[in-house]
Amino acid sequence: MKKVMMGNHALSYGAMLSRSQVIAAYPITPQTQVVELLSEMCADGTLDARFIKVESEHSAMAACIGASVAGARAFTATSSQGLALMHEMLHWAAGGRHPIVMGNINRSMAPGWSIWTDQNDSLSERDTGWMQYYCASNQEVLDTVIQAFKVSERLMIPGMVILDAFALSHTYEVVDVPDQAAVDKYLPPFKPAIRLTPSDPRAFGGLTGAEHYMELRYKLQKDMEKAPALIEETGREFEKIFGRNLGLVDAYRCDDADFVFVTSGTAGFTARVVVDEFRKSGLKAGNLRIKVFRPFPFAKVREVLKKVKKAAVVDRNCSYGAHGIFYQEVKSALYGEAGMPPVFGYIAGLGGRDITTDSFKEVAAHALAKDKADEEIVWIGVKK
Amino acid sequence: MKKEKKMTLTLPAEELMACGHLACQGCGATLAMRYMLKALGQKTALCIPACCWAVIDGPYPYSSLDVPIYHCAFETAASTATGVKAGLEMTGDSETTVVAWAGDGGTFDIGLQALSGAAERNEDIIYVCYDNEAYMNTGIQRSSATPYGAWTTTTPVKHFKTRPKKDIVAIMAAHRIPYIATASISHPEDFVKKMRKAKDIKGTRFFHVYAPCPTGWKSRPEDTVKLARMAVQNAYFPLCEIEDGDKVTLNLKLKDKKPVNDYIRIQGRFRHLTEAQVASIQAEVDARWERLLKNCAV
Known part of the structure; x- marks a missing residue:
């Protein structure tokens, strides 16, 4: 029903x-x-x-x-x-x-x-x-x-x-x-x-x-x-x-992707609108939504990300004194494995601030312009 | 033929508590548990928060009791017991008596909120506070059940406790729960009788049990029952029941109410008190006693 x-x-x-x-x-x-x-x-x-x-x-x-x-x-x-x-x-x-x-x-x-x-x-x-x-x-x-x-x-x-x-x-x-x-x-x-x-x-x-x-x-x-x-x-x-599968992660257009947004919660669906737009303009983008955080799906995350060139983790949280928490976990999942992509960390949407399609475009613009993640945290949409 | 005199047991012979537990010598709380279980029988489940009894029962994987125990968090005796009762009922067991069994710290202080919540909802549990008048398990620190004048490790002699003990029975009576009783390990028949009565009542039942602690009171282990009896006989800890919040019954009338001085003087925790200070304790005990008699008359 x-x-x-x-x-x-x-x-x-x-x-x-x-x-x-x-x-x-x-x-x-x-x-x-x-x-x-x-x-x-x-x-x-x-x-x-x-x-x-x-x-x-x-x-x-x-x-x-x-x-x-x-x-x-x-x-x-x-x-x-x-x-x-x-x-x-x-x-x-x-x-x-x-x-x-x-x-x-x-x-x-x-x-x-x-x-x-x-x-x-x-x-x-x-x-x-x-x-x-x-x-x-x-x-x-x-x-x-x-x-x-x-x-x-x-x-x-x-x-x-x-x-x-x-x-x-x-x-x-x-x-x-x-x-x-x-x-x-x-x-x-x-x-x-x-x-x-x-x-x-x-x-x-x-x-x-x-x-x-x-x-x-x-x-x-x-x-x-x-x-x-x-x-x-x-x-x-x-x-x-x-008729509905419930897995550890939900990978969207990741199979042939060069650039993947890693998200959790509702922000993933916003990311997908941007992924589709990027795809139309020729950028092979994807979204990996991590559904299960504990236990952390290390193998699944490695399996999806090993094929991509860059990953950008968007965190709606912050471990003060360290960085975004999903970012930490994703990095630890990839560390020590050969052929893993550079991972960029972003913090957005704290306290209910909207994470919009523009937020994801800002994330992509930053990550795509760099060869490696030389800043630990990049804040999106913050008034400095 | 001369008729043989048959001895009548005034307490059930059944023992649900075994020896080999970890209590100190002369522990009042162990007698309290033993009498309670004699009254309630084997179909009983206990929720025990942090308190002496969390240790007395014995370390994992042992237990000195023949009833199930859930060792719960310090402030959750009443809320855990509420959940256990609901869980047992939802799985087809409405017979088992669920008891929250806590010390004075877990009742008067950290567990008061959960206890008040359960009492206001009239949860179908028996809550027993065995009161040894301080945090004895952690090494004799003052609680809000510590009486005026007492030494503890956090109320040293130079700054002994100058505030009176919290009136937990009045607090519980204000919740208008169906049954409240005070009980003492010195009067096991009275204790067992009231516990049996409570077993057949539905709703929240609260017991305040006086349980002397030689370790914390600096008294002799062999004086534990004597101290408890003295406290009843000098009205320091009168035995009474309160039904539905206002029907007060005195269980032991005191024709010859003893002075508190003898009781105070055999406890090291009161050693520093002057005669004037003991007199002020006597005045406070007398005033409370008069209030209680007045409430009984109403």
Whole structure:
């Protein structure tokens, strides 16, 4: 069934179709519609779930963790300051191996107060052990929630489905809403091997000495390393049932490209307009949209970029004192491999400033005029 | 034939706590756990944040309890327990009693927000605060449960704590939750009776349990139960219940209310107090006691 819906509601529908059993959430702009719709679904019986209206995001994640360890499928959604408040519990969810799925609307961190988009909120959580999926359309948001539960529950690692504030969260698009029966076939009920129950009394997460702790983290990394293949496998399985593939990256006209914009989130679709224009004027351009940031798709990124002459990474974030975060990751993926192209790093669109076709043309003009990246960061559209 | 006298056990014989735990000698908190589990039975799940009990239970992969435990973050006992209850219910288990089991720091201080949230929503959990009146697990630092006059490592004798202990029971009563009780390890029958009563009530139930700590109070391990009893008998820690926020019942009437001086003087943490300072503690205890009697009468 096709429906016109906002990105936030795509998250709600994804959580509903996944038959989330416990939802614990706290309101924050621009996430509110996600939980408003879910609370209506719980109230009218569309979704058989317990909605816990907690008093903070920190408690939202704590409640999701409790629900998950008790064996229930748990979902929440937040943004920016809310995600930062959850930080401690994000480590807890991943370290405790609780496969919670969370929507995060990318919103800039205060101060000054901003409700508009950039990625510093979610990227600040990159080392917590959560999988991170950066979406570019409402369809992808809905589909990814369902896939994320499948991947997370297989690996017992939580997953974060991320979308740009307003550019996606409040933008209405046509979304093909999958049949519940088909989703049930794709995503079986959550049945963890071990859960918190008096019939099998165990202590979870107790004092762990140096003789055990490292092995627990080693296993987390080893399971995270299984995620890229599993995401591709479950993405193909999704395609068989629903006709849409969900991969690690989304490469557009990259096969014969000389120059590639590397992006994440909605900015990728703007880049593609410029790619098409460049192609008409004879420049073989392409766009590599990195969808999955954790685990980082090293092999995929190398596979796409090894064929191109230059790559320009456009980051909607900044690691202050270093550079754009996707830029760092892309460079580290290519480093030491023979025949890799020079990579140029750009920062654009912080605090919700638009990343337009002109922004990408400015990026291309700068990168194409140079043989190598001699500046670490080039800021696009900044008033100096 | 002469009829044989049969002894009646006033507490359940079942033990859900094993020896081999890591508590200090004379730990009041271990007795509190033992009595609670006797009352609630095996169909119980615990959420334990950072507190002495995070260690007492034993290191991974051991546990001294025969009930499941989720070790949760410091400020999340109430919110984690809320999630566990919801998760168990959604997976078909509505029988298990879910207990948030926290110390005074995790309750009066860092966990107060989550506790208030859960209480306001009337989550179906039992929250137990075992109160040893300071951050004992980290090495005796003051909390907002530390009483007036006490030495701790962050309230040294020269600057001992001059503010009164936070009135957590009044805070919880203001949430108008169905059941609140104070309990003491010196009165196990009363403790178990109230815990059993709480088990059958739906909604948020709050227990404030007095749990002396020889390590932090600088008292003798063998005096733990004695200190707890003295605190009940001198009205320093009266035993009472509050139902629906305002129906107050005194569980132990004090015909012969003892002075606080004897209780104060066998604890090293109060050693520096002058007679005048002890008198001011007595005045504060008397005033609280009068308020409690007045509330019972209403």
